[in-house]
Amino acid sequence: MGGVLRKLGSMAIDGVWQLGFIARFFWLILRYSGQSFTRLHLTLRELYFSGVMSLLIILVSGLFVGLVLGLQGYETLQRYGASDSLGTLVALSLVRELGPVVAGLLFASRAGSAVTAEIGLMKVTEQLKAMDMMAVSPIARVVAPRFWGGVISMPLLAALFSAMGVFGGWLIGVVFIGVDNGAFWSQMQAAVDFRYDVLNGVIKSAVFGVAVALIAVFEGYDCVPTAEGVSRAITRTVVSSALAILAIDFVMTSFMFRGL
Amino acid sequence: MSEPLVRLDNVRFAYGERTILRDISLTIPRGKVVAIMGGSGCGKTTLLRLIGGQEHAVSGQVTVDGQDVAGLNRADLYALRRRMGMLFQFGALFTDMTVFDNVAFPLREHTDLPPELINDLVMMKLHAVGLRGAAKLMPGELSGGMARRVALARTIALDPMLLMYDEPFTGLDPISLGVIGQLIRRLNNALGASSVIVTHDIQESLLIVDYIYFISEGRVVAEGTPDEIRNTTDPFVYQFVHAEADGPVPFHYPADDYATALTGGPA
Numbered sequence: 001m002g003g004v005l006r007k008l009g010s011m012a013i014d015g016v017w018q019l020g021f022i023a024r025f026f027w028l029i030l031r032y033s034g035q036s037f038t039r040l041h042l043t044l045r046e047l048y049f050s051g052v053m054s055l056l057i058i059l060v061s062g063l064f065v066g067l068v069l070g071l072q073g074y075e076t077l078q079r080y081g082a083s084d085s086l087g088t089l090v091a092l093s094l095v096r097e098l099g100p101v102v103a104g105l106l107f108a109s110r111a112g113s114a115v116t117a118e119i120g121l122m123k124v125t126e127q128l129k130a131m132d133m134m135a136v137s138p139i140a141r142v143v144a145p146r147f148w149g150g151v152i153s154m155p156l157l158a159a160l161f162s163a164m165g166v167f168g169g170w171l172i173g174v175v176f177i178g179v180d181n182g183a184f185w186s187q188m189q190a191a192v193d194f195r196y197d198v199l200n201g202v203i204k205s206a207v208f209g210v211a212v213a214l215i216a217v218f219e220g221y222d223c224v225p226t227a228e229g230v231s232r233a234i235t236r237t238v239v240s241s242a243l244a245i246l247a248i249d250f251v252m253t254s255f256m257f258r259g260l
Numbered sequence: 261m262s263e264p265l266v267r268l269d270n271v272r273f274a275y276g277e278r279t280i281l282r283d284i285s286l287t288i289p290r291g292k293v294v295a296i297m298g299g300s301g302c303g304k305t306t307l308l309r310l311i312g313g314q315e316h317a318v319s320g321q322v323t324v325d326g327q328d329v330a331g332l333n334r335a336d337l338y339a340l341r342r343r344m345g346m347l348f349q350f351g352a353l354f355t356d357m358t359v360f361d362n363v364a365f366p367l368r369e370h371t372d373l374p375p376e377l378i379n380d381l382v383m384m385k386l387h388a389v390g391l392r393g394a395a396k397l398m399p400g401e402l403s404g405g406m407a408r409r410v411a412l413a414r415t416i417a418l419d420p421m422l423l424m425y426d427e428p429f430t431g432l433d434p435i436s437l438g439v440i441g442q443l444i445r446r447l448n449n450a451l452g453a454s455s456v457i458v459t460h461d462i463q464e465s466l467l468i469v470d471y472i473y474f475i476s477e478g479r480v481v482a483e484g485t486p487d488e489i490r491n492t493t494d495p496f497v498y499q500f501v502h503a504e505a506d507g508p509v510p511f512h513y514p515a516d517d518y519a520t521a522l523t524g525g526p527a
Contacts, residue, residue, distance in 0.1 A: 122355075125350070125352060125355070126348045126349070126350070126352040127352050127353075127354055127355070129314070129348070129352065130346070130348055130352035130354075131354075132314065133312055133314070133341055133344070133346045134341065134342075134365070134366050134369070135338035135339070135341040135342045135369075135370065136365075136366075136369045136370075137338075141369075
């Protein structure tokens, strides 16, 4: 019994230490962020790697999610004779939840893992140490641009995911099943509120962007500098990002969409 | 005689409970090439990290050009590091940049020189290490020896006062090894710098250095000029210079009596 308590206590202390490290690391990134914006090409390069290179997986996944939403939504709505509301269902599902959350999970797997691997391997091959010895801060030169690249990419990718999803829903509902085109779009326009639905979705995706980018750069920078250490860090990035996204989504949803 | 560029006084260093350096005192005189030698894991690289301010001693003092390294704030430490160059064991080249960009990196980061001048300076540094023709290659296209030379060109990009080499001869063929050795000596003289080489390659070091310190179990156990080292009777240095398997550094890791173990005694 004593041993279990000791182990639990030790795990709690380690967890608090880790949170402290991440908070301090986050503060350092913010402190050195000025340099990554004055040398904009560094951040633009990371925007390309994190954002543009993730486009394919985001667009294809968005399309398929939209297609499935169209099929499932129509199947359910037509039971109540409300198949004209398909546009509303697809759009609200995507901009409020599926867009930010699924795009966030895909972004963590595609870009987050790549960022962790890159920074981790730079650590293994002593590139970070070499930079530090050349009086160039690795946080400013390597970490901050990758962090901001992720933070800026994420809401844009989520928006594209939602747009592609709506297109997929339209394709299934209107083109293949035969839902009225005018009803599809007009119901969507009437029901989706820009501030309440779209803006809240954008805020969610921005917060997920901060969470995923922070976890990715931290895990890379903090990894044990061995092949096994990098591999574990990549796994931690994907798992922690997924859990963080889902937990934050629940908290944010409960504040944003209470429907009271 | 002028004040040495680097001075370590009674330095003790430990990673947690594990003591690496017990009581180290040594100096790196200006304009000289000094080698620090010892077996693997004896704390040689830690010494370089202490001089570069990447680690801090538990007790004792590390002074570089009259400045107590441990007492410097981040900005002053970075100002000092701009006058130091460190060559890492495997070069530590930035793998996403060409050879040219690697050498240009410190110049672009720390100066406002126009691109034409940076181009000329980089080409001069690359010419000095014999790799001007490799400027457009990526690090992955270089051999181990070439990568080490490119890293050397990057190390001297800002004409540092102190050059630190971490195992510069490891894993090189005899030709590359000789080339790197001669470059270290020539560059030190040409730049008017001071150099400290951490290595266990005794034969190459004896050819190019001015002074040698031997470290074992966290202490300086022997020191001298190359001639003094060649003619020494010190058992540790003798074993090291003549690469003998057994001696003060034992061949066998401490274990129970062999006969007892074979006859079924305690493992």
